[in-house]
Amino acid sequence: xxxxxxxxxxxxxxxxxxxxxxxxxxxxxxxxxxxxxxxxxxxxxxxxxxxxxxxxxxxxxxxxxxxxxxxxxxxxxxxxxxxxxxxxxxxxxxxxxxxxxxxxxxxxxx
Amino acid sequence: xxxxxxxxxxxxxxxxxxxxxxxxxxxxxxxxxxxxxxxxxxxxxxxxxxxxxxxxxxxxxxxxxxxxxxxxxxxxxxxxxxxxxxxxxxxxxxxxxxxxxxxxxxxxxxxxxx
Numbered sequence: 001x002x003x004x005x006x007x008x009x010x011x012x013x014x015x016x017x018x019x020x021x022x023x024x025x026x027x028x029x030x031x032x033x034x035x036x037x038x039x040x041x042x043x044x045x046x047x048x049x050x051x052x053x054x055x056x057x058x059x060x061x062x063x064x065x066x067x068x069x070x071x072x073x074x075x076x077x078x079x080x081x082x083x084x085x086x087x088x089x090x091x092x093x094x095x096x097x098x099x100x101x102x103x104x105x106x107x108x109x110x
Numbered sequence: 111x112x113x114x115x116x117x118x119x120x121x122x123x124x125x126x127x128x129x130x131x132x133x134x135x136x137x138x139x140x141x142x143x144x145x146x147x148x149x150x151x152x153x154x155x156x157x158x159x160x161x162x163x164x165x166x167x168x169x170x171x172x173x174x175x176x177x178x179x180x181x182x183x184x185x186x187x188x189x190x191x192x193x194x195x196x197x198x199x200x201x202x203x204x205x206x207x208x209x210x211x212x213x214x215x216x217x218x219x220x221x222x223x224x
Contacts, residue, residue, distance in 0.1 A: 004152065006152075009150075040217060041217050042114070042201055042203070042215030042216050042217050042218055043153070043201070043215045044215070045212070045213065088152075088153060090153075096208055097155055097166070098155065098213075099152075099155075100145075100152045100153035100154070101152055102150065102151050102152045103150075103152070103153075
């Protein structure tokens with residue numbers, strides 16, 4: 001599969017903060033997806049983006065499909081403790097296979 | 111409705127031993143996928159079943175890995191003999207259709223090869 005560069009690798013959040021993470025690729029994708037993995041669970045789909053430039057929200061989450069089709073970002077507004085977990089971006093190209101990023105681990109700042 | 115279930119949740123084995131992982135997809139999901147995440151890295155595709163047939167096994171690392179889905183229901187992934195680099199979390203996922211963003215993942219099997 002294609003290589004996705006996801007950043008940051010990890011972040012510490014304080015309750016109430018807005019946080020942002022992104023994914024870039026050298027390849028073009030037709031679909032960008034964002035998943036969240038809670039501890040001890042499998043990844044769960046948060047947001048799916050199907051069109052370049054598309055901006056989609058799901059509650060406090062907002063994600064955008066980059067105009068170049070090679071990048072996407074995810075914003076979490078007013079973070080709460082249950083936002084901790086690992087967030088994965090994934091891109092789908094014409095062969096229908098998903099390529100995943102390495103994940104962004106979100107932890108609550110003590 | 112039951113989700114995707116994987117067994118065992120954890121497995122610790124020694125190098126050279128054999129391990130078999132099992133996945134029960136959501137009932138009615140023809141598409142079943144195996145993925146692996148090595149610590150800190152990306153989730154990597156291993157293979158894709160449509161019912162009992164292997165649609166794509168291009169991600170299987172080598173011939174020490176054997177996946178089956180007899181009868182098109184549950185699937186097993188056997189590693190024989192296991193090597194240190196096989197350690198990681200093995201995820202199974204299922205979907206109704208081939209356009210697989212509507213993937214439902216299991217909780218994974220954490221495999222540690224010592």
